[in-house]
Amino acid sequence: MTSIQFFYSPDFPGIALRANARQALENLGMNQEMQETEAAPGQIGSPLPALAIDGEIVVSGLEPSVRELELLFADHVQERQEDFSCGECGVECGGMNCTENCTRCGKNGEASSMVARIIGFVILLIILFTAVKILA
Incomplete structure (x- = not known):
């Protein structure tokens, strides 16, 4: 879920930014x-008023129009979906544990992660090393 934060101060209330967002x-x-947080000027490292999406300041010191903010939010949602959804099946899986027959995510819904393969290989090496020690 996306986190949206609005930072303001009594000196920089950002009424237009808040309303437009x-x-x-x-x-x-x-x-x-939208979480609203009163902050001291300089506290967040950017001019106030400021708007952050998922902890990243995306607007600071100015008050963009509604249309500009719509484009900003839409771009962020699209980027987030591209990061977490599979290009082939459209499931938000991040490339793992997807639906059947998805060649990107795995075979038949099983994870095909490199980490799992490495862990399996390490376990196999431990078993082989232990067997050699026992037989020697």
């Missing part, structure tokens, strides 16, 4: 709650 989320149909 809420409107952009509503226009996109994103039922995402």
Whole structure:
């Protein structure tokens, strides 16, 4: 789930940024709650008001239009989906434990991760080493 944070201070309330961000989320149909945090100027390392998505400051010191924020949010959602969904079957699996017959994720829904292969190989080496020690 995406985390959206709005940072402001009494000196830099960011009324337009707050309103535009809420409107952009509503226009996109994103039922995402925006966490509002009062911060001291310089506390977050960027000019206030500021907007962060998943902990990354994406807007600071200015107040973009609703349309600009819609594009920003839509781009972020698209990037997130590309990071976590399989290009072949469309399942949000990150390339593992996918549906049947997905060549990218695995065979028949099984994970085909490199880590699992390495762990299996290490276990095989331990078994072989132990067998050699016993037989020697």
